[in-house]
Amino acid sequence: LAIVVLEYIQVKSNAFEKFLTGKSKTVIQNGQLDIKTLKKLRLTVDQLEIRLRNQGITNIQDVKTATIEPNGQLGYELQDDAKPLTVGEFKNVMAVYFPQLTKLQDSSVQSPTQPKSNPSSNIFEEVNQKQERHPKYLQ
Structure with a gap:
């Protein structure tokens, strides 16, 4: 009961949430380490680098902002030049x-015999349909 009450108060009050769980601390800003914050967190540069390498980041200058969350996890945002290219951007x-080239690919992918795909089609349509009878093997 006490846990439920504390969780409810945390949801309703930002000050109480900050008091109980704390706030995230910024350790890298625009590719520069914040040594003062690292000292307050008793975190060495090597330990921070380990956390960055675990996330696949090899260079501190590639990080726009990095924070240590209240649960100890590392949160980060990469510089624009270091972000990976998405398929949509490509x-x-x-x-x-x-x-x-795109016109050629569109014509080769959509042949006249194939119906055009509906981008708004629901991929969960089968799941959402209600079945009246259950299959025999489930009974």
């Missing part, structure tokens, strides 16, 4: 520089 770049 397709947009290809469409800008090679518009004839």
Whole structure:
């Protein structure tokens, strides 16, 4: 009961949440270490580098902002130049520089015999349909 009451108070009061769980601390800002905060957290640069390497980050200058969360986890945001390229961004770049290539791919993917796919189709349609009878092997 006490845990439920404390959780409820944390949800309703930001000050009480800060008192109980604490707030995240910024340890890297624009690729620069905040040594003062690291000392307050009793965290060495080597320990921070270990956490960064566990996240796949090899260079501190690639990090825009990094924080140590109240639960001890490392949260980070990469610099714009260090962020990985997404498939959507790659397709947009290809469409800008090679518009004839995207037209060729669209025509080869969609043949006249295939119906055009509906981008708003619900992939969970089968799950959401109510079955009247259960299969025999489940009974």
